[in-house]
Amino acid sequence: MTNSISSFGMSGALTNSILRMETQLAQYQKEISTGNVSDLGNSLGAGVALDYSYGESSAMLTSITSANSLVNSRLQLTQNALSSVSSTAQSLQQALVQAQNGAGSAATLVTEAQNALGNLTSTLNTADGGAYVFAGINSGTSPVASYLATPPSAAQQAVASAFQSAFGMSQSSSNVGSITASQMQSFLSGSFANQFSPSNWSANWSQASSQPVQSQISLSQTTNTSVTANDPAFRQLAEGYTMLSDLALPSLNQSAYNTVVAAASSLIGQGVSGLTQLQASVGVMQNQVATANQTMSVQQNYFQTQISTLESADQTQASVAVNNLTTQIETAYQLTSKLQKLSLANYL
Numbered sequence: 001m002t003n004s005i006s007s008f009g010m011s012g013a014l015t016n017s018i019l020r021m022e023t024q025l026a027q028y029q030k031e032i033s034t035g036n037v038s039d040l041g042n043s044l045g046a047g048v049a050l051d052y053s054y055g056e057s058s059a060m061l062t063s064i065t066s067a068n069s070l071v072n073s074r075l076q077l078t079q080n081a082l083s084s085v086s087s088t089a090q091s092l093q094q095a096l097v098q099a100q101n102g103a104g105s106a107a108t109l110v111t112e113a114q115n116a117l118g119n120l121t122s123t124l125n126t127a128d129g130g131a132y133v134f135a136g137i138n139s140g141t142s143p144v145a146s147y148l149a150t151p152p153s154a155a156q157q158a159v160a161s162a163f164q165s166a167f168g169m170s171q172s173s174s175n176v177g178s179i180t181a182s183q184m185q186s187f188l189s190g191s192f193a194n195q196f197s198p199s200n201w202s203a204n205w206s207q208a209s210s211q212p213v214q215s216q217i218s219l220s221q222t223t224n225t226s227v228t229a230n231d232p233a234f235r236q237l238a239e240g241y242t243m244l245s246d247l248a249l250p251s252l253n254q255s256a257y258n259t260v261v262a263a264a265s266s267l268i269g270q271g272v273s274g275l276t277q278l279q280a281s282v283g284v285m286q287n288q289v290a291t292a293n294q295t296m297s298v299q300q301n302y303f304q305t306q307i308s309t310l311e312s313a314d315q316t317q318a319s320v321a322v323n324n325l326t327t328q329i330e331t332a333y334q335l336t337s338k339l340q341k342l343s344l345a346n347y348l
Contacts, residue, residue: 050306054303054306054307055303055307057219057299057303058300058303058304058307060219061219061296061299061300061303062300064216064217064218064219064292064296065293065296065297065300067215067216068215068217068289068292068293070129071215071217071225071289072286072289073128074128074131074133074213074225074226075225075226075282075285075286075289076286077126077128077133078133078134078226078227078282079279079282079283079286081123081124081126081133081134082227082275082278082279082282083279084119084123085119085120085123085234085237085275086272086275086276086279088115088116088119088120089116089237089268089271089272089275090272091112091116092112092113092116092241092244092268093265093268093269093272095108095109095112096109096261096264096265096268097265099261100258100261100262100265105250106249106250106252106257107250109244109249109261110244110245110249110250112244113240113241113242113243113244113245113264114148114241114245116237116241117147117148117238117241117242117245118146118148120144120234120237120238120241121144121145121146121147124143124144124208124229124234125142125143125144132208133226134208134226134227134228134229135207135208135209135228135229136208136209136210136211136212136213136226136228136229136230137209137211137212137213138207138208138209139213141207141208142207143206143207143208143228143229144205144206144207144208144229145205145207147205147238147242147245147246148245148246153204154203154204154205155195155204155205155242156246158195158200158204159192159195159242159246160246162187162191162192162194162195163187163192163247165191166183166186166187166190166191166192167179167183167187171246171247171248172248173248174251176248176251176252177251177252177253178253179252179253179256180253180255180256181255181256181258181259183256184252184256184259184260185259185263188243188259188260188263189263192239192243192247193239195239195242196235196236196238196239198210198230198235201230201235202230205235205238206229206230208228208229208230209228209230210228210230211228212224212225212226212227212228213225213226217288217289217292218292218295218296219296219299221288221292223285223288224285225285225289227278227281227282231274231278232274233270233271233273233274233275233277233278234271234274236267236268236270236271236274237267237268237271237275239267240263240264240265240266240267240268240271241264241268243260243263243264243267244260244261244264247260
């Protein structure tokens with residue numbers, strides 16, 4: 001049997017070789033351009049799983065860090081709101097001190113208390129991007145209804161009912177002045193105070209959840225990142241403000257008036273102390289987020305370094321390969337051209 005080699009067969013083999021070399025050339029050029037190996041599976045083998053794990057962890061850190069920006073925004077908004085409520089409460093408390101010393105008028109106190117109650121309500125209804133900051137996990141629901149709304153709110157109706165039951169008259173009655181200090185004190189510490197118990201607060205005042213929002217602030221840490229409108233500090237302030245706003249303060253006799261003012265002052269003072277504690281707790285939350293961000297930054301650098309080590313290409317080696325392949329491809333093209341020009345007719 002005689003073996004033969006055709007020019008067509010040699011040309012086809014060279015063409016296939018050129019295609020393979022051009023594919024390799026493109027891969028090496030990509031490595032020079034990007035600095036990364038062009039085929040992770042071929043380069044890393046089993047190490048691909050480790051590279052993928054590092055990539056997932058890095059992506060998770062990026063996601064949590066981004067979410068922490070929103071958490072920080074919410075916490076700062078909370079701090080600002082608490083400062084505003086505290087400032088209003090302290091201002092009213094100063095007015096109450098003056099009232100206990102005989103200065104100011106009952107009508108003025110009522111107006112200031114109503115404004116403070118309105119400020120408390122609007123602040124507790126603060127929203128950030130459609131989510132209510134003080135609503136706890138019920139972040140899609142406005143936490144607190146306006147007490148002095150028209151028609152009367154559930155809370156206002158409950159207080160009016162308690163007043164009627166205790167004294168046999170409404171707050172607008174001409175006989176309000178006959179209420180003694182002892183009677184008023186019993187009412188304030190009894191059925192009126194009961195209006196601000198956790199159960200009645202949730203029934204008549206607040207739609208907030210007592211469960212605060214929890215956020216994952218790092219790969220391994222989840223913590224509370226909100227304050228809810230059901231905190232005792234807010235209930236104490238609301239109780240003090242409502243005493244002054246809606247118990248017929250200007251119509252009371254002096255002793256009953258003094259009883260209300262003293263009780264309201266005490267409650268508002270407790271509320272201010274509670275706000276200070278809340279501000280401290282929010283500060284702790286902010287510090288936790290800041291610390292978590294710092295830790296994640298270190299982790300992110302580590303993962304990126306490991307990924308870079310695994311995926312980085314040897315650009316010097318790639319450049320040498322590009323030069324060699326370019327030479328080989330040019331030579332192959334020249335040979336192919338010569339083979340294509342070969343014809344038996346040229347030798348007959």
